[in-house]
Amino acid sequence: xTGFRVREHRVEVPVDRADPHRFGSIEVFAREIVDPAQDRxxxxxxxxxxxxxxxxxxxxxxxxxxxxxxxxxxxVVLLDQRGTGRSGxxxxxxxxxxxxxxxxxxxxxxxxxxxxxxxxxxxRRTVYGGRRWSTLGQSYGGFLTLxxxxxxxxxxxxxxVTGGLPPVGATAEDxxxxxxxxxxxxxxxxxxxxPDDVDLLGRxxxxxxxxxxxxxTGEELTVERLQALGMPLGMSTGVDDLHWLLDxxxxxxxxxxxxxxxxxxxRTGFDANxxxxxxxxxxxxxxxxxxGWAAAAEHARRPGFAVDARPLLLTGEAIFPWMYEQVPALRxxxxxxxxxxxxxxxxxxxxxxRLAANEVPVAAVQYVDDxxxxxxxxxxxxxxxxxSQVWITNEFLHDGLRxxxxxxxxxxxxxxxxxxxxxxx
Numbered sequence: 001x002t003g004f005r006v007r008e009h010r011v012e013v014p015v016d017r018a019d020p021h022r023f024g025s026i027e028v029f030a031r032e033i034v035d036p037a038q039d040r041x042x043x044x045x046x047x048x049x050x051x052x053x054x055x056x057x058x059x060x061x062x063x064x065x066x067x068x069x070x071x072x073x074x075x076v077v078l079l080d081q082r083g084t085g086r087s088g089x090x091x092x093x094x095x096x097x098x099x100x101x102x103x104x105x106x107x108x109x110x111x112x113x114x115x116x117x118x119x120x121x122x123x124r125r126t127v128y129g130g131r132r133w134s135t136l137g138q139s140y141g142g143f144l145t146l147x148x149x150x151x152x153x154x155x156x157x158x159x160x161v162t163g164g165l166p167p168v169g170a171t172a173e174d175x176x177x178x179x180x181x182x183x184x185x186x187x188x189x190x191x192x193x194x195p196d197d198v199d200l201l202g203r204x205x206x207x208x209x210x211x212x213x214x215x216x217t218g219e220e221l222t223v224e225r226l227q228a229l230g231m232p233l234g235m236s237t238g239v240d241d242l243h244w245l246l247d248x249x250x251x252x253x254x255x256x257x258x259x260x261x262x263x264x265x266x267r268t269g270f271d272a273n274x275x276x277x278x279x280x281x282x283x284x285x286x287x288x289x290x291x292g293w294a295a296a297a298e299h300a301r302r303p304g305f306a307v308d309a310r311p312l313l314l315t316g317e318a319i320f321p322w323m324y325e326q327v328p329a330l331r332x333x334x335x336x337x338x339x340x341x342x343x344x345x346x347x348x349x350x351x352x353x354r355l356a357a358n359e360v361p362v363a364a365v366q367y368v369d370d371x372x373x374x375x376x377x378x379x380x381x382x383x384x385x386x387x388s389q390v391w392i393t394n395e396f397l398h399d400g401l402r403x404x405x406x407x408x409x410x411x412x413x414x415x416x417x418x419x420x421x422x423x424x425x
Contacts, residue, residue: 004033004071009127013119017020023107027089028119030127033060036069044157045131046118047390051139051164053111053157053283054275056085066405070136077133082119083111083275086338086416090275092332101335105343108278109334114350121152134158136409138401139373142166142364143283143349146381148288150351153360154250160400160412161364167377168384172284172294175374180298180305181373182315186233189369191311194243197267203310204249209307213256215265217328221256223307224322228268228316234371234398242314271329280319280339287325287345293341296305296320345412346415359387363415365408370395389415391422 009030014020036041048067050057056079070076081085091110096106124133134157137145142164148156152191167175191198205223207213213221226315228294229245232238251257270277295318299305321341322336362385366378375392382390391411393400400408414420 003036004060005036005039006069007032007034009123011119011122011124011126015082015088015107017115017118021136025330026082026121027086028082029080029086030123031057032075032076032082033071035058043073043075044137045128045133046070047077047079047124047133047135049079049135049137049141049144050084051141052081052084052273052276053122053140053279054084054273055140056089056273056279058086066136066401066409069406070165071408074134077123079116079120079123081111081116083210084273092329095332095336098336100341104333104336105339107305108333108340109282109343109346111275111279112282113144114151115142116414117148117151120148122153123136124155131219132157135160137161137164139164139398140283142373142399145362146355146385147318147349149358149360149362149385150349150354153354153358154175154359158413158416159360159362160409160416161362162408162412163365163373164368165366165373165378165381165390166350167384168286168352168355169285170284170377172281172287173290173297175284175377176295176298178374178377179316179371180302182369183230184304184313185311185369186316186371187230187239187311190233190239190242190314192292197243198247198311200246201314202251202310203254203381204246205312207254207256213261216258216262216389219262219326219328221261222322222326223312224263224320225268225326226233227305227307227312227315227322229264229269231316233314234316234369236397236399236403238397261297261352269329270323270327270329273345274329277319277323277330278337282340285343285350288345291344299395305375322352322416323409325397347413352384355385358388360387361416362383363391364389364411365391365393365396365400365413367396367398367400368379368392370398372398389422391415398401 013023014025015023059079083090095104144162145159145168249260322329
């Protein structure tokens with residue numbers, strides 16, 4: 001199969017389901033794809049739950065991708081989660097409509113997993129007549145999966161999770177305490193692979209710290225923002241990609257090259273997905289919590305990540321208050337983000353009793369070296385999840401589904417169908 005047939009679906013949903021008149025409604029968009037040869041067949045449905053937060057569903061291209069594997073047997077539903085893509089995308093201009101930061105924060109708090117799951121349920125009931133479907137959750141999509149299992153298990157046939165079992169019962173502070181050492185390990189992997197880049201990074205950091213290095217978008221580059229280039233180190237190509245970015249980082253005068261600066265601005269700018277930054281810590285909040293910025297607090301406890309430490313350590317999947325000052329796309333969110341960080345009471349995302357009694361077959365793959373989703377916290381979640389099996393592997397990093405979906409998906413399907421079982425931990 002080299003192509004697929006596409007259908008587009010739209011449903012209208014309230015922004016705030018607890019108070020539908022508070023923020024009005026938005027249109028949620030989903031794209032359904034199917035093998036043209038099977039379009040008239042009564043195929044089972046699978047809903048893809050995208051990683052993120054703040055990431056739109058993939059725009060599939062003919063000829064490959066994990067969807068090619070699923071299209072052999074399923075119709076695939078690609079949901080643009082609320083606030084992304086064509087589902088009421090949120091950017092800085094939207095916050096100008098609010099009179100104060102508290103109201104803006106209240107609006108942004110309506111874009112979490114609980115609301116996304118209810119949107120999916122509206123789509124399932126309205127467009128698909130209430131048919132049950134399976135889910136495939138990548139990364140944050142695994143968080144959505146367990147929220148779905150907590151709220152509407154009757155809607156689900158089977159659930160497949162790739163690198164995304166959430167840390168149920170853990171705080172954001174617990175998450176960063178666990179993932180910072182994993183990011184340190186990814187830094188060591190980078191240094192082993194490309195030892196000459198260690199000195200280059202140090203020279204770049206020293207030059208940036210001296211001041212006067214400006215990005216094409218007009219703002220001054222800082223060492224903190226340079227360190228943020230380490231966010232993709234948990235991906236399969238992250239180490240090599242960073243090396244090749246640094247390959248032409250300096251011009252003939254030893255100054256940061258224009259092309260390098262443009263790429264730094266793009267990679268650390270959040271223009272395409274500001275909700276990724278705004279909701280990064282919010283996705284972990286479930287029930288009462290202490291206020292504050294979890295990643296920033298953990299960062300401060302680790303002097304090895306200081307801007308003047310050498311070798312320069314690159315940060316991972318973490319959002320810091322300085323970003324709302326330095327990154328133009330995030331500046332409109334600054335006051336609202338502070339409000340979200342200060343909030344101490346959040347709706348519960350997971351029903352631990354219902355998860356323990358779960359009967360929907362769940363198969364998850366977790367990656368040993370993944371710095372974004374801590375393996376130990378994920379396995380603790382799996383221990384409290386009924387009817388689940390976890391395949392643990394060091395063959396892939398966080399983007400295993402993207403680079404090896406044709407190998408990973410059949411195994412997960414075999415797990416939920418009982419054709420394969422994993423060795424007990």
